[in-house]
Amino acid sequence: MKSVDAADQAADQTDPVYKDRGYRSHGAIAGGVLLLAIGAWLGIDALIRGEGRTPWVALAGLFFAVPLVIAYTLRPAVYANEDRLRIRNPFRTITLPWGAISGLRSGYSNEVFTQDGTKFQLWAIPVSLRGRKKAARRHAQQVAADDPAASRVRPGAPGATHPHTRDAGDQSMDDLREIAERRENAEAAQGEPVVRWAYEILAPSVAGAVLLAVLLAVG
Template identity: 60%
Template structure:
C-alpha cells in the first residue's frame, strides 16, 4: 500500500480591512445597480448592468481576492490579476518598505497585495512600552515581565514568511519552478463589461 506525502496546512495572510471595504463596496454597488435596473428608463438599466459587470470583478480583485498562502513546500501569492507559485527553494528574499515584496532567484519582484504596509501602524507599534506595566506595590508577574512585541501586523507576517522560507528552502519537497497564472476569471468579465460600456456609450 503506497503512502502519499502529507502536505502541511497553509498559513493564510489576508487584509481584514481590505475585505471589509470590499464587502461594503459590493453591497453599495448592488443596491445602486438594482435600483437603476428596476427604476431606470431607456438605456439606464443596460448601463447599470454593464457597469456592474465591469466594476464588481475589479472590486473583488483588489479587496477580497488578495491572499498569501505559505506551507512547508511553497509560497502562493494571489494578487488581483495573477497567482504566483514559488517553491521555497526559488525564493531569494523578502523586502518590506512602502510595500511588501518577494523576489525569486532571477530577481523578479512580486508584490504581496494582501500584506499591506501601514506606516501609522509601524509608528504606533514603535511607541509601545518594551515591558507591560506592573501593578503598583506588587512584584511584576512573569507575563508582565515579558517584552511586548513592537512590530506592526504586516511586519510580523513578513517575518513569519522569512522564517518559514529559511527553514524549508533546502527541503526536497520545496524544489521546483516558479509559475504564474493569470486570473482570467477576473479579467474576462471586467473586459466584457468595459466593452459593453463602450458600445452603449458609442451608440448614444
C-alpha cells in the same frame, strides 16, 4: 487488526501533510464587502427602475466594476506551507517554491524576489505606516519602563522578537522569512515559479468595459 491499520493508512493519505498558513487584509475585505453592497443596491435599483438605456448601462457597469472590486479587496491572499508560497494578487496567482525565492523585503510595500531577480508584490500583506508608528510608541514605552527585551531591538527592524513591538504586517513578513530560511534547501521545496492569470476576473471586467464603451458611444 490489519483492517484498522489499513483504515489508518487510508486516512493518512487523504489528509494533507502540510496545511497552508493564510494571510489576508481584514480591512480590505471589510471595504470590499461594503463597496459590493453599495454597488449592488445602486445597480439593482437602476436595473429595476431605470428607463431607456439606463438598465443596460447599469448592467455593463456592474460587469466592469464588480470584478475589479473583488480583485483588489476580496481576492488578495498569501498562503504558505512547508513547500511553497502561493500569492494571490488582483490579477495573477503566483506559486513560488521556497527554493526559488531569494528574499522578502519590507519597505513601502511587501515584496518577494525570485532567484532570477523577478519581483512580486504581496497585496494581501499591506504596509501600515500608522501601525509601525504605534509599534514604535509601544517600544518607547517599554524602554522607558526599563524592559530589557525591548531595549535590545529597534522597533520595526527585521528580527525584532518582542511580541508588542511589531506591526501585524511586519510580523507576517517575519513568519514568511523564517519559513523561507528554514526550507530553502529542502528537496520538496525546489522547483520553478508558476504564474497564472486570473481570467475569471479579467474576462467579465473586459466584457463589461467593452459593453459600456459601446453603449456610451452609441449615445
